Amino acid sequence: MRTQVAIVGAGPSGLLLSQILAKHGVESVIVENRSQDYVLARIRAGVIEHGAVDVLTDYGVGERLHREGMRHDGVYLQWPGERRRIDFVESCGHSVWVYGQTEITKDLIATREADGQQIFWSVSDTAIVGADTDSPRVTFVDADGNAQSIEADYVAGCDGFHGVSRPTIPESVRSVRERIYPYAWLGILAEVAPSTDELIYALHPDGFAMHSMRSESVSRLYLQVEPDDDIANWSDDRIWDGLSTRMALDGWSLQSGPTLEKSITPMRSFVSAPLRWGRLFLAGDASHIVPPTGAKGLNLAIADVKRLGSALAAKYADGSDELLDRYSDDALERVWQSTHFSWWMTSMLHMPPPADPDRDFLLQMQLTQLKHVTTSKAAATMLAENYTGSVLPYP
Template sequence: MRRTRTQVVIIGAGPAGLLLSHLLDREGVESVLLENRAPEYVRGRIRAGMLEHSTVELLGDAGVGDRLGREGMEHRGIYLQFPHERHHIDFHSLVGRSVWVYGQTEITGDLMRARSAAGQQSYYEVSDVALHDLDGDSPAVTFVDADGSPHRVHCDVVAGCDGFHGPARRTIPDGARRSFGREYPYAWLGVLADVAPSTDELIYAWHPEGFAMHSMRSPSVSRLYLQVDPDEDVAEWPDDRIWEALARRLGDGQDGWRLKPGRITDKSVLPMRSFVSTPMRYGRLFLAGDAAHIVPPTGAKGLNLAVADVALLSRALAALLREGDPRLADDYSATALRRVWRGTHFSWWMTSMLHVTGDPFDAQLQRSQLEWVVRSPSAAAGLAENYAGLPIGY
C-alpha cells in the first residue's frame, strides 16, 4: 500500500470539491482530490445552470470567472405565469441583484482546468474509499486507484464533497448525526433541445395540468421541464407529446407569444426531495454540498448552496491549518446550516406554490399566493431576495 500525506483530502470532484480545492490552493493549503468517476463523466454531467449574484462574485474573485463573464447570460429576473397571466419579477429593480445562466458543465470544466494548472494531485475512477480516525488529530483516507493500487493518505482534515450517495456522510455514526427530509409526490421530466430559447428570462408556469418551466443553457440551447409523476416512464413521452404539453402549460399563443420547438437531445426524469443532515462537521470531517443537503430544483439553490458551503469552509480550513485558529472551523456547521435552511425553505415554498396536487383547495391557495407575489411589491421583493441569493455569510 502506498502511504502519503497532505493537509486536506477532498472526496468528490464535482463543483463543490473542485472549487474547494481551488480556494484552498489560493490560500496555500495542499489537498488531494478523489473521485470515483472518470473526468469525462464528471465534466459531462448536466445539472444546474442558474447562478446567484454571490456565486458569480465569488467565482470572479477566485480567478475562475473569465469565461462565465464572456459567455454567461445575465438575467434581471424571472416570469411567473398562471392561466391567462404572465408577470415579470424584476430582481434588479427590487433588490439590486441579478442572476446568471451558465451551465454546471461549464463551471466544472473551468474548475478542472484550474485544478490541473495548480499541479495538485487528483485521482479519478477510484474505488473502496474509506475514512479513518475522524475523531482524532490524524485522520486518513484509503482507496484503490484506477490501476488497482491501494493508497492510504494521512491528512489534517477530510472534506466530504461526494454527494448524497458518497461515503463521507455515512461514515458519521448514527448517534452523531440527524437527518431531515421530504419526498415530493411529483418529479420533473427535463429535456434539452437544440433550439434558441423562446424567452429572454426563465418562465415558471402554474397550470391545471401541472407545472412547466422554460429555462436555457445558451443562446442556442433550451432547457425545459414538465411536472410528471415520480415513476413516469420517459418512453411514454415522445417528442411531439412533450412539445404539445409544454405549449399548453407555457401559454403558447397567449398575447402573441410562441414556443419554438426543436430537436430534443436529452430526456430524463428528475425526482424531487428535500434533505438536510446535521451537523455538517464530525471531528476532522467537514461536509459540503449534496453530501449534507439536497433541495428540489425549483428555487435554483442546489449548486449555489454548495458554493456557499465551500466558500465558508475554505476560509475556516485556511485559518485552522495556516494559523492554528479553530474558531471558523468550530462555527462552520452552524454558519453553513443557517443559509442551508433558508435555501431549503425557499425551495420548498417555490415548489409548493407551483406544483399541482390535484386537490381543488390547494389550487385555490396556490392561485391566491401567486396573485399576492405578483401584486405585492414586498412579496415580490422577498422572492427576489431569496432567488438572487443572500450573502454567503448570511
C-alpha cells in the first residue's frame, strides 16, 4: 500500500488529522489497534476550548457540537463554606463548550467513513520503519491476521501515551520532562441531570471533588483518591457520600443517580521533545500528557493536529518545508503553556498526601490562592484566558 500520510492511532488526534488532510486534498491511511466499537465507547474528556470548537467547525465536524453541546461562560471554584464564580466572558471575552470526547469521536468516525477514509481497525504489532529516511513505512498485522505495510511520505504518530510512535524516536534524541502526582482521580459517569449549570471545582480537607456534565441528563463527577487505590474499594454509596461531603454548600444539594461507568486515572505531567524525528511527527498524547484538572489534553491534541495538518497541506500545495520545520517548536509553546496551567490548577485544588509534613501550610496557601483568583480581576483573567485557551491563538 502507498499513501501520502500514514496515521498511527484513531483517537481524536488521528481522526481529526485525517479529516484536515482530506479537506486539503491530502491522502491518508489510519491504523488503530483497538476495535471501532471500543474506540466509540471510550469515556474521556469533555471541555472544549473555543479555538478547538472553531477548528472542528471549520473542518466540517462541528454541526452536532453546536446543536447538542453546552456553552459555558464561567466556572465555580469552591472551598469549605464558599463557592465563587469566575465569569470567562467578562474576564477575557471567550467561553468553553461541554461536549464529550466520545461524541467528537463518533462525529469524526461518521464523517471519515462517509468520505471513504481507509481505517484499519483491530491491528496488532504496529511498527514504524525508516522514519529517519525518505521512505518511511508503517507495518502491522491486520484484523484477519495478514501482514501489511504502508509506504508513506510522512508518518503521524497519533497513538497516545502507550503507543509505538514516541519510542520509535531514539532516546538519545528525546528529552522527557515529567511529574507524577501523589494522587489520582476517581471518575464516574452517572445517569442524572447535573446539579449545577457550570462546572464546580472544589477543594476540601478530604480531597478534591469536581462536578462536570456531558448532557442535560448525564453528569460526570470526580473525586481525588490515593494513586494506588482500587476501584473495588469504592461502592456507589461511598462515592456519592464523598462527593456530597466535599461539595457541600448551604442551600445546595447534589442529586445522585445510577452509575454508568467508573474508573481511576493516575495523574501526571509529561512532555517528550522534540515532536519530530525525520519524517515522523508526534501529535496529542503521544508526546504530552497533562493532569485533567485544566481540561487541556483533548484541546492540545486538536491544536497539534491543526498545526500539523496545515503544515503538511502547505508542503503538498507549494513544496514549502517551513511549517513542517517549525512544527515541533511552535507546538511545544502551547504544550508548555497548558502544562503550566494544568499543574497550577492541580496544585491549587488537590490536598497533599496525609504524610506530607507541610500539608497544613500548603492548605493555607491553596485557600489564599483560591480567594485571590476569585477576587482579583487580574488573577481571574489569568485563569479565564488559560481555561478557555485564549492565552495563545490557535494555529
